[in-house]
Amino acid sequence: xxxxxxxxxxxxxxxxxxxxxxxxxxxxxxxxxxxxxxxxxxxxxxxxxxxxxxxxxxxxxxxxxxxxxxxxxxxxxxxxxxxxxxxxxxxxxxxxxxxxxxxxxxxxxxxxxxxxxxxxxxxxxxxxxxxxxxxxxxxxxxxxxxxxxxxxxxxxxxxxxxxxxxxxxxxxxxxxxxxxxxxxxxxxxxxxxxxxxxxxxxxxxxxxxxxxxxxxxxxxxxxxxxxxxxxxxxxxxxxxxxxxxxxxxxxxxxxxxxxxxxxxxxxxxxxxxxxxxxxxxxxxxxxxxxxxxxxxxxxxxxxxxxxxxxxxxxxxxxxxxxxxxxxxxxxxxxxxxxxxxxxxxxxxxxxxxxxxxxxxxxxxxxxxxxxxxxxxxxxxxxxxxx
Numbered sequence: 480x481x482x483x484x485x486x487x488x489x490x491x492x493x494x495x496x497x498x499x500x501x502x503x504x505x506x507x508x509x510x511x512x513x514x515x516x517x518x519x520x521x522x523x524x525x526x527x528x529x530x531x532x533x534x535x536x537x538x539x540x541x542x543x544x545x546x547x548x549x550x551x552x553x554x555x556x557x558x559x560x561x562x563x564x565x566x567x568x569x570x571x572x573x574x575x576x577x578x579x580x581x582x583x584x585x586x587x588x589x590x591x592x593x594x595x596x597x598x599x600x601x602x603x604x605x606x607x608x609x610x611x612x613x614x615x616x617x618x619x620x621x622x623x624x625x626x627x628x629x630x631x632x633x634x635x636x637x638x639x640x641x642x643x644x645x646x647x648x649x650x651x652x653x654x655x656x657x658x659x660x661x662x663x664x665x666x667x668x669x670x671x672x673x674x675x676x677x678x679x680x681x682x683x684x685x686x687x688x689x690x691x692x693x694x695x696x697x698x699x700x701x702x703x704x705x706x707x708x709x710x711x712x713x714x715x716x717x718x719x720x721x722x723x724x725x726x727x728x729x730x731x732x733x734x735x736x737x738x739x740x741x742x743x744x745x746x747x748x749x750x751x752x753x754x755x756x757x758x759x760x761x762x763x764x765x766x767x768x769x770x771x772x773x774x775x776x777x778x779x780x781x782x783x784x785x786x787x788x789x790x791x792x793x794x795x796x797x798x799x800x801x802x803x804x805x806x807x808x809x810x811x812x813x814x815x816x817x818x819x820x821x822x823x824x825x826x827x828x829x830x831x832x833x834x835x836x837x838x839x840x841x842x843x844x845x846x847x848x849x850x851x852x853x854x855x856x857x858x859x860x861x862x863x864x865x
Contacts, residue, residue, distance in 0.1 A: 657808025760843025
């Protein structure tokens with residue numbers, strides 16, 4: 480297997496993008512990545528696009544060909560493939576791109592992700608997202624994603640003593656980071672009291688415990704490490720890319736407060752990279768809900784089970800802490816255009832390792848991403864280093 484590097488990144492602003500279209504969002508991100516890598520589209524060998532549900536959100540299928548067409552990449556008739564793994568669709572696109580470059584099948588590959596979620600009403604969005612869970616055993620009896628993660632939160636709080644205040648601190652920390660990120664959907668700091676007093680969604684989760692509905696796109700360009708300095712002076716190595724699956728429904732899980740697929744994907748990624756959690760300098764985790772970040776910190780081995788609340792309360796996951804978590808603002812503050820999230824996470828790690836993260840810059844030489852589909856049925860972890 481060849482060493483692989485990320486040589487270009489591009490991320491649109493996240494938010495309610497009424498003024499632009501699904502296809503134009505991705506074209507914008509892709510053009511930014513090409514410019515960042517100092518290359519033209521005709522140098523691309525293949526493209527993978529993470530997208531969960533364009534068929535529901537914008538009534539468009541056949542996404543790979545659509546994006547290749549509107550991105551101007553059809554001249555060379557490159558392969559363009561949509562990848563889908565619910566909210567882990569972007570992470571899967573990156574893993575597919577990494578694999579094809581590492582194997583030697585292609586040299587220069589784009590991994591991207593896009594979602595336009597605000598063109599439909601809230602009930603349609605909620606129903607589309609429910610398709611990432613078990614429709615027959617969960618969705619059809621009324622279980623929404625906030626409801627499913629509320630079950631996880633209730634179980635966790637009962638077993639491990641996590642306080643309502645500690646849970647709120649996850650959101651407060653991520654909004655503090657997002658306030659420093661120019662692409663974030665919500666660039667506003669909040670307080671613990673704001674979180675606790677916000678509208679109840681599914682007890683114990685409040686509105687400010689939940690990631691928003693978001694439009695946005697992201698793209699990164701990968702190539703063999705041996706070619707990387709043709710395109711950038713700061714190539715970032717892909718040290719590992721690992722994927723794992725678990726049952727799609729919560730009721731079949733061994734333990735709903737531990738995402739076993741996160742544990743498995745994390746261990747595989749650490750083994751591939753030849754590192755331990757102590758060597759990771761920062762991590763972007765899938766905080767679709769505040770409880771999801773708490774579980775992820777533990778399941779990835781950054782602390783023991785039941786300790787993530789205290790770790791957060793002590794400021795160890797903040798920008799100046801021992802393991803900065805979600806420097807981008809995470810899904811909670813930066814936004815969660817589900818197909819693009821996994822790619823945005825990679826772009827954030829790359830920007831940090833290059834020293835280009837501005838006011839949210841941390842000191843790290845190795846970073847990790849953690850992208851979850853559903854309530855943990857699919858997990859993709861990537862590790863990158865200078």
